[in-house]
Amino acid sequence: MKDIAIIGIGVTKFGELFHQSYDDLVRDAAKQAVNDAQISMDEIGAAWLSTAFPEIGVFKGRSGMDLSEPLSLYNIPVTRVSNFCASGADAIRNAVNALRAGECDVAMALGVEKLRDRQPQDSIVKMMVEYGHPFLQKGFTAAGTFAVYANRMMKEYDLTREDISNVSVKNHLHGSLNEKAFYRKPCSLEEVMKSQMVADPLTVLDSCPTTDGAACVIMVRAEDVDKTKHRPIYIDGIGLSVSTGWDLPFFDPNHDFLSFEATRNAAKMAYTQAGITKPIDEIDLVEVHDCFSIVELLTYEDLGLCKAGESKDMIRGKSTQFGGQIPVNVSGGLLSCGHPVGSTGIRMVVEIANHLRGTAGERQVKGAKRGLSHNIGGPGAIASVIILNKEH
Amino acid sequence: MSYIKSYGIALPHFKIEDVVLHPKGKKGVTKSVCFTDEDLITLAYEAASKLELSPSLREGWGGINLKPDAVLFATSTPVFKSRYHASFLADLLHLPQGILALDFTNSTRSGTDALLLANTLIDSGNYKNILVVAADVHFPAIGKELSTPFGHAACAILVSKEVGVAEITAAKSYSSSLAEEFSYKINTIQYDPRFSRDAGFKTNLTNSLKDFVTNPKQYDAVILNSLYARMAGGIFAKAGFEETQFAKDTLISKIGNTGAAHGLLLLINELESTPFPSGRAGDGTILLADYTNGTNFFEIKTFGTLKEKVVQEQLKNVELINSYQDYLLLRKAGNYNSANYETKEMFSSEMMQEREKDTLQYLKGLKCDECGTIYYLKSTRCKKCKGDKFSTVQLAKHGTVYTLASEHYFPSSFPPINMLVIDLDGGGRVTVQQTDTMYPEKNKIQIGSKVKLVLRKMIENDAKPNYFWKGIKI
Numbered sequence: 001m002k003d004i005a006i007i008g009i010g011v012t013k014f015g016e017l018f019h020q021s022y023d024d025l026v027r028d029a030a031k032q033a034v035n036d037a038q039i040s041m042d043e044i045g046a047a048w049l050s051t052a053f054p055e056i057g058v059f060k061g062r063s064g065m066d067l068s069e070p071l072s073l074y075n076i077p078v079t080r081v082s083n084f085c086a087s088g089a090d091a092i093r094n095a096v097n098a099l100r101a102g103e104c105d106v107a108m109a110l111g112v113e114k115l116r117d118r119q120p121q122d123s124i125v126k127m128m129v130e131y132g133h134p135f136l137q138k139g140f141t142a143a144g145t146f147a148v149y150a151n152r153m154m155k156e157y158d159l160t161r162e163d164i165s166n167v168s169v170k171n172h173l174h175g176s177l178n179e180k181a182f183y184r185k186p187c188s189l190e191e192v193m194k195s196q197m198v199a200d201p202l203t204v205l206d207s208c209p210t211t212d213g214a215a216c217v218i219m220v221r222a223e224d225v226d227k228t229k230h231r232p233i234y235i236d237g238i239g240l241s242v243s244t245g246w247d248l249p250f251f252d253p254n255h256d257f258l259s260f261e262a263t264r265n266a267a268k269m270a271y272t273q274a275g276i277t278k279p280i281d282e283i284d285l286v287e288v289h290d291c292f293s294i295v296e297l298l299t300y301e302d303l304g305l306c307k308a309g310e311s312k313d314m315i316r317g318k319s320t321q322f323g324g325q326i327p328v329n330v331s332g333g334l335l336s337c338g339h340p341v342g343s344t345g346i347r348m349v350v351e352i353a354n355h356l357r358g359t360a361g362e363r364q365v366k367g368a369k370r371g372l373s374h375n376i377g378g379p380g381a382i383a384s385v386i387i388l389n390k391e392h
Numbered sequence: 393m394s395y396i397k398s399y400g401i402a403l404p405h406f407k408i409e410d411v412v413l414h415p416k417g418k419k420g421v422t423k424s425v426c427f428t429d430e431d432l433i434t435l436a437y438e439a440a441s442k443l444e445l446s447p448s449l450r451e452g453w454g455g456i457n458l459k460p461d462a463v464l465f466a467t468s469t470p471v472f473k474s475r476y477h478a479s480f481l482a483d484l485l486h487l488p489q490g491i492l493a494l495d496f497t498n499s500t501r502s503g504t505d506a507l508l509l510a511n512t513l514i515d516s517g518n519y520k521n522i523l524v525v526a527a528d529v530h531f532p533a534i535g536k537e538l539s540t541p542f543g544h545a546a547c548a549i550l551v552s553k554e555v556g557v558a559e560i561t562a563a564k565s566y567s568s569s570l571a572e573e574f575s576y577k578i579n580t581i582q583y584d585p586r587f588s589r590d591a592g593f594k595t596n597l598t599n600s601l602k603d604f605v606t607n608p609k610q611y612d613a614v615i616l617n618s619l620y621a622r623m624a625g626g627i628f629a630k631a632g633f634e635e636t637q638f639a640k641d642t643l644i645s646k647i648g649n650t651g652a653a654h655g656l657l658l659l660i661n662e663l664e665s666t667p668f669p670s671g672r673a674g675d676g677t678i679l680l681a682d683y684t685n686g687t688n689f690f691e692i693k694t695f696g697t698l699k700e701k702v703v704q705e706q707l708k709n710v711e712l713i714n715s716y717q718d719y720l721l722l723r724k725a726g727n728y729n730s731a732n733y734e735t736k737e738m739f740s741s742e743m744m745q746e747r748e749k750d751t752l753q754y755l756k757g758l759k760c761d762e763c764g765t766i767y768y769l770k771s772t773r774c775k776k777c778k779g780d781k782f783s784t785v786q787l788a789k790h791g792t793v794y795t796l797a798s799e800h801y802f803p804s805s806f807p808p809i810n811m812l813v814i815d816l817d818g819g820g821r822v823t824v825q826q827t828d829t830m831y832p833e834k835n836k837i838q839i840g841s842k843v844k845l846v847l848r849k850m851i852e853n854d855a856k857p858n859y860f861w862k863g864i865k866i
Binding site for chain 2: 121125128129130131132133134135136137138139140141143144145147148149150151152155196197198199200244247248250251252253254255257
């Protein structure tokens with residue numbers, strides 16, 4: 001497609017940002033993006049705010065006005081997007097569609113989440129324990145809803161706990177190179193496997209932390225790119241799919257717990273738009289939604305980077321490590337950056353854009369021309385795949 | 393008169409030894425104790441559900457004439473006030489609204505009170521099958537476990553006008569104005585024990601025996617359920633009974649004194665025992681006397697030896713609680729695991745439970761008319777073939793684990809909580825918690841394990857009745 005260009009990117013540090021409020025995070029990410037695009041705030045014609053869980057954060061982000069207020073961004077359409085952990089990618093998708101429809105000429109998608117003003121068990125765990133249907137799925141935390149995949153995959157394929165934990169080792173190594181990541185310390189396989197068990201076989205180090213953070217992109221139609229000041233990155237393909245429900249995966253006899261149908265669908269949409277037939281050869285780097293280490297392995301297969309059951313070979317062969325054939329989560333992923341839910345999907349796009357621009361610093365994937373970002377929501381029910389291209 | 397058509401009993405999975413409750417307690421003497429998610433409703437449901445499984449009732453509930461037209465529920469430890477346990481249970485059992493459903497909740501004699509009324513109602517000709525359920529779950533005050541009689545159990549009997557495993561040939565109740573210990577408003581009142589024993593128990597039993605029993609020698613087994621049972625020998629001897637006629641209470645040292653359920657449990661245990669204390673086997677006559685503030689008498693004739701040994705089988709299926717600390721945790725009187733935090737108020741809605749009763753309570757699923765896939769959750773179109781026509785089907789309560797996860801951070805007195813994704817036999821998939829996992833390593837479930845569904849409380853904090861299915865290893 002490449003009809004839409006990202007011209008401004010901004011991302012805050014991710015972590016326990018006790019000194020920054022929700023509004024501060026919005027201003028931080030938005031100002032970076034606006035400055036990067038070399039536009040004024042008044043040029044923004046429409047905006048999308050992605051915050052997934054206001055009620056387990058600071059009750060901010062329930063509507064688009066929580067973006068307008070800190071930025072004094074008034075008298076334009078501003079919409080809050082909520083699609084669980086895929087909210088960020090969906091905000092971008094909505095902005096892309098508005099540009100295509102001609103609703104506005106300059107669109108902003110900003111994701112922000114403030115979760116660390118709460119105790120860890122007062123955020124996502126609280127949501128799983130206290131909210132939702134009183135019986136269905138009661139007993140699960142987020143980790144458990146992915147551990148059921150890990151256990152089935154280990155049973156079905158020759159996949160080991162070591163393979164799963166090696167994803168965490170790799171991503172924590174990558175995270176040590178990312179100045180904006182929460183965890184910047186590499187860890188050993190032994191440390192991952194011996195850390196506190198969360199949902200067997202997933203340990204604390206196999207699980208991403210909830211963090212504070214914000215990320216922002218500013219987009220225009222490709223024809224409006226001003227090459228004299230912009231460093232555009234083009235949207236090559238964008239797919240989003242809701243392929244099951246919140247409860248259904250655990251009650252659906254058709255479900256094999258080896259794959260996310262949503263990822264496969266979203267990837268198909270994005271690949272078709274981008275004309276990609278052999279992703280492993282045509283994509284230079286990937287950001288994957290590694291909320292739990294098992295998800296990264298499963299996603300290798302769903303994105304078609306390898307065949308079903310072969311993800312273990314990719315991690316064993318280190319082909320997804322920095323310097324490997326197709327580096328995955330060079331940012332450190334969710335495992336290192338943490339998961340400020342609404343901003344994650346946008347942070348990934350910012351990460352890929354930096355690599356394609358050649359501005360990723362120490363962790364720069366050399367010569368990267370095309371990158372993919374993958375964002376899931378709910379129990380793998382929703383997935384977005386966005387393909388970015390350096391070239392028009 | 394009436395017949396005992398079928399019966400079922402439910403004992404919790406866990407027992408505790410007296411010596412664990414207190415250093416002065418006896419080794420080998422145990423009491424049945426409910427797990428954190430059990431109460432008298434779940435035990436009563438379990439006992440009543442087993443009526444279907446009992447070989448004496450091979451046709452099951454589906455048998456045209458066997459569906460109960462009344463439910464009589466007995467307990468000395470009610471969980472509801474201003475709500476009938478009997479109608480709540482009738483609804484769980486999918487019996488029709490409007491059915492006669494009465495509670496007997498004032499005494500440990502209430503189990504046989506209910507049996508007495510059931511017998512009378514059948515006798516009246518107005519009722520055909522009456523479900524009598526007695527359940528007791530009493531937790532004594534902390535530190536008083538050895539001085540307070542307790543033990544958790546439920547017992548269900550289907551009393552019918554159709555011929556069953558035994559016949560109630562005579563039944564009568566004799567009141568007494570003297571109770572041994574009772575409550576008045578918030579106070580517990582006790583007479584001098586010698587007075588209540590002599591003027592109450594002895595007098596009442598002597599007089600009622602004189603009235604009820606004409607030929608003491610005809611009984612092959614005499615069951616006396618009373619706290620004073622040990623002192624009754626003389627009274628029975630005077631009435632012309634031999635010591636050899638007495639059926640000893642062999643349950644009390646294994647499951648404790650199960651209150652309102654105890655008299656009926658002793659009766660069922662005797663029905664399944666062979667030979668009778670008299671030495672006869674097969675056909676025989678049992679005298680059941682249940683004393684608490686008055687005596688209920690029953691004369692019961694049995695027909696042949698029963699093959700079922702449900703009491704003995706249930707006694708085998710137990711796990712011992714290791715320590716008093718674990719017992720306190722079970723009663724939620726201790727500290728939670730450090731990795732955990734206290735059970736919070738979880739969202740629950742009576743309206744939702746009522747609306748979704750067919751699915752949540754009765755396990756009704758939908759079968760796609762097109763491709764035959766069976767779904768537990770309601771859906772508009774089949775996920776597999778997109779067909780939009782479904783038929784309602786009854787899902788099974790047993791199946792195979794497809795995958796699972798053990799959750800170490802979901803609040804629980806005994807983490808981790810295992811979440812089981814189960815493919816039910818005959819179709820349909822559900823995801824439920826595993827239960828009876830005080831010691832998870834003893835009940836390890838893996839992919840491929842066979843499990844069955846049991847009804848348990850979902851929310852441990854006892855805020856409201858919240859019953860749903862959980863899985864246990866078969």
